[in-house]
C-alpha cells in the first residue's frame with residue numbers, strides 16, 4: 001500500500017509541476033526556435049494555437065485541448081496586419097497581451113509567442129495563396145485578400161513553430177477549410193485539429209469582436225444564433241431555398257442587424273447547395289453587421 005501511495009504522490013507531484021511551470025513570453029523567432037529545438041530534442045510533442053490575442057473562453061478551449069493532447073503548447077498572439085482588408089478594423093482590433101498571458105498561464109501553455117510586425121514581416125510578404133474555389137466564396141468574396149493574409153501568417157508560423165498539431169476553431173469555418181487545404185498542398189507535416197464553437201449561455205458565439213458591442217448591440221446580436229438554431233428546426237421540414245429565405249427574413253426583421261450573407265454550403269467544398277440531398281455535410285455560414293461590428297457564425301444542418 002505504501003508503494004502505491006508513493007507512486008500516486010509522485011504522479012500527482014509531477015502533474016502539479018507540469019501545471020505550475022512558468023510560461024515564457026517570447027518576442028523573437030530566434031528565441032522561440034532555440035527553445036523549441038530543446039523541447040523537440042527531448043522528444044516532446046508540440047501543440048500550437050495561433051491567435052490574434054484578445055483571448056476568451058473560445059481560445060481557452062483550444063488551449064485546453066492542445067494541453068491535453070501534447071507535451072507542450074505554444075500560443076501565438078499576433079494581430080496580423082495582412083489579413084485585414086479594412087484599416088479601421090485593424091486599428092480597432094483589441095490588444096490585451098497582459099490579460100492574454102494570465103489566461104494562458106492558467107490554461108498551461110508553455111510559450112506565448114508575441115512578435116512585432118517587423119519580426120514576422122521584415123519585408124512585405126509578396127506570396128500569393130489561392131485555394132479556389134474554397135477562398136473565392138463567402139468571406140473570400142466580401143473580404144478580398146483576407147485569406148491570402150491568413151495563409152501568409154499561418155504558413156510563416158508553421159515554419160517557425162513546426163508543431164505536431166495545430167488547433168483552430170470551427171467558428172471561422174471557411175478559414176479552417178482553407179488552412180486544411182494549405183497544409184495538404186504545402187505538405188506541412190502536422191495535423192490540423194478543428195474545435196467546436198464555444199457559445200455564451202444565451203447562444204452568442206464567442207468572438208474577440210464581441211468586446212466592441214454595446215449592451216444594446218449585445219442583445220441585438222443574440223438574434224444571429226437564435227435565428228440559426230430556429231432554422232435548424234425549420235430545415236427539417238423545408239427546402240434549402242425556404243431555409244435560406246427563413247434566415248434572411250429573420251435577420252432583416254431584427255433591429256440593429258444587417259445581413260452580409262447567409263449561405264448553405266457543402267461543409268467540405270464550401271460550394272452552395274440547392275437540395276439537402278446534394279451533400280452529406282450541410283453547413284449554414286452567416287455574416288452580420290451589428291452596428292459597425294462584423295460578426296460571423298455557422299451551424300451544421302447535416303453530417304460529420
Ligand code: PAF
Pocket residue numbers: 050051052078080083150153154172175
Ligand atoms: O483565427 C484567427 O485568429 C487568425 O485568423 C489566425 C489564424 C490567428 C491568423 O492570424
